[in-house]
Amino acid sequence: MESNFKVVVLSLFVAFMLTIMPLPDWVVEFRPDWVTLVLIYWAMALPARVGVTMAWLAGLMLDVSHGAILGQHALGLMLVIYIVHLQHQRLRVASLIQQAIVIFFLLLLKQLIVLWVSGIVGHAPVTWLYFMPTITGAMLWPWIYIILRDIRRKFGDRVNY
Amino acid sequence: MQTLFLQGPSATLRMTIFVIISLALMTIDHRWQHLDAVRNTLSYLLYPVEYVVDLPIRLYYWGEETLSTQQDLLDENRQLRDLQLQTRVQLQKLDILEKENDRLRRLLSATPKTTEDHLIAEIIAVDVDPYRHFIVLNKGSNDDAYKGQPIIDAHGVMGQIVYVNAMTSTAMLISDVSHAIPVQIDRTGLRSVAFGTGQTDYLDLRHIPHNADIRVGDKLISSGLGERFPRNYPVAIITKINRDTGETFIDVRAEPLAQLDTSREVLLVWTQNHEKPTPELEQPAEEPGKETVEKDAEESVVKDAVEKAVEESDKEVVKEPVEEPETAVIMEPANSGE
Numbered sequence: 001m002e003s004n005f006k007v008v009v010l011s012l013f014v015a016f017m018l019t020i021m022p023l024p025d026w027v028v029e030f031r032p033d034w035v036t037l038v039l040i041y042w043a044m045a046l047p048a049r050v051g052v053t054m055a056w057l058a059g060l061m062l063d064v065s066h067g068a069i070l071g072q073h074a075l076g077l078m079l080v081i082y083i084v085h086l087q088h089q090r091l092r093v094a095s096l097i098q099q100a101i102v103i104f105f106l107l108l109l110k111q112l113i114v115l116w117v118s119g120i121v122g123h124a125p126v127t128w129l130y131f132m133p134t135i136t137g138a139m140l141w142p143w144i145y146i147i148l149r150d151i152r153r154k155f156g157d158r159v160n161y
Numbered sequence: 162m163q164t165l166f167l168q169g170p171s172a173t174l175r176m177t178i179f180v181i182i183s184l185a186l187m188t189i190d191h192r193w194q195h196l197d198a199v200r201n202t203l204s205y206l207l208y209p210v211e212y213v214v215d216l217p218i219r220l221y222y223w224g225e226e227t228l229s230t231q232q233d234l235l236d237e238n239r240q241l242r243d244l245q246l247q248t249r250v251q252l253q254k255l256d257i258l259e260k261e262n263d264r265l266r267r268l269l270s271a272t273p274k275t276t277e278d279h280l281i282a283e284i285i286a287v288d289v290d291p292y293r294h295f296i297v298l299n300k301g302s303n304d305d306a307y308k309g310q311p312i313i314d315a316h317g318v319m320g321q322i323v324y325v326n327a328m329t330s331t332a333m334l335i336s337d338v339s340h341a342i343p344v345q346i347d348r349t350g351l352r353s354v355a356f357g358t359g360q361t362d363y364l365d366l367r368h369i370p371h372n373a374d375i376r377v378g379d380k381l382i383s384s385g386l387g388e389r390f391p392r393n394y395p396v397a398i399i400t401k402i403n404r405d406t407g408e409t410f411i412d413v414r415a416e417p418l419a420q421l422d423t424s425r426e427v428l429l430v431w432t433q434n435h436e437k438p439t440p441e442l443e444q445p446a447e448e449p450g451k452e453t454v455e456k457d458a459e460e461s462v463v464k465d466a467v468e469k470a471v472e473e474s475d476k477e478v479v480k481e482p483v484e485e486p487e488t489a490v491i492m493e494p495a496n497s498g499e
Contacts, residue, residue, distance in 0.1 A: 028291045074186075
């Protein structure tokens with residue numbers, strides 16, 4: 001197995017851990033969407049390795065861990081990664097701040113898709129705090145980007161595909 | 162080496178396919194709930210993550226146990242012994258009462274009340290969706306847990322299992338917005354349904370008419386209608402009644418008795434409809450091997466249940482017509498798939 005793939009899987013494992021890690025009640029609603037953030041980075045950095053398929057599968061696992069109906073997070077995550085996949089070259093050259101703004105809208109899209117599905121099924125959350133992860137996620141983006149980039153440079157393959 | 166042209170279908174095509182599959186999955190999952198196998202398989206992948214996340218907490222408890230001083234342990238031991246003695250004495254009495262109750266019921270050729278099987282499960286310390294009230298338990302289909310199985314803690318009904326995997330299961334708490342449990346006021350026998358509100362501190366009682374005999378402080382017990390929850394387990398206590406004459410029904414709130422957000426151990430209950438298949442290994446009252454701390458919790462639950470049963474049956478035998486006119490909507494405990 002190539003080391004890029006291992007790094008991706010490991011980082012996703014950590015992202016899932018952060019997603020289900022118990023937090024005190026007052027921060028729970030601010031928890032960023034780690035899995036989406038990490039996948040966005042990899043879809044940008046390694047578009048040939050990490051794409052729609054992986055995003056969809058990761059989304060399914062999110063559904064299972066959230067006890068949501070199957071396909072809810074998968075759909076949102078997959079569409080976000082699809083957009084990143086199409087625009088990865090533009091995103092790569094953007095500054096961190098510009099990236100963060102784009103990421104904000106991508107995360108918002110995912111939250112909205114998940115919210116719509118919840119609404120159709122009949123238990124949409126009724127608080128604006130629901131959109132907090134979008135903001136915290138976008139704010140954390142520069143750090144996530146830098147950390148994952150350093151990890152990729154240190155442990156990934158020389159050829160960045 | 163990287164080839165110049167990537168193989169496989171284009172991202173757009175794959176995206177379209179996945180959108181269609183997602184929509185199909187969601188429809189199937191929502192309408193027919195036939196995707197347990199898929200969920201089960203994926204949960205195997207998720208299990209290591211849950212295990213690793215729960216590990217520090219487990220280590221903490223382990224450390225607490227190993228590092229506590231002998232004096233602490235002795236103190237605790239003595240306390241527990243005292244407690245056990247007390248509960249045992251009470252149980253003796255209840256045992257006799259239960260037998261008597263059974264006999265009387267048989268005399269009246271009423272359906273005998275059988276006791277339920279229990280198994281202790283631990284809540285795995287993982288957070289899921291902050292807007293849903295789900296907990297993950299460390300018992301799954303390997304321990305014969307089943308979908309729709311009620312779970313209780315030492316104080317009352319907590320919820321029911323909604324997804325069963327091999328080693329873990331996900332349970333929905335009674336406070337979840339899509340949960341409802343059929344209840345009965347133990348003082349009057351008035352039946353109702355307690356709906357979850359998304360808040361852990363209160364449930365909603367709907368469709369209660371203005372003239373209903375209901376007071377703040379009344380205890381709600383599970384009525385057993387809907388045949389998912391066993392009868393006579395305490396559920397909640399009424400905390401607020403708002404009689405707005407403009408409304409058709411009064412607005413009643415009840416606080417769940419179970420410690421929904423602090424319990425670490427819960428009990429899985431096997432009801433009469435779902436007998437535990439294996440011969441009984443877990444005899445709650447008199448098994449020496451079990452951890453003592455959990456034991457008194459278990460006992461008090463059993464005791465509570467038996468107590469309730471006795472009271473209830475007495476009531477039924479002696480003054481049956483006291484029951485309120487039937488106003489409550491009788492419905493299934495919850496649409497568990499959601």
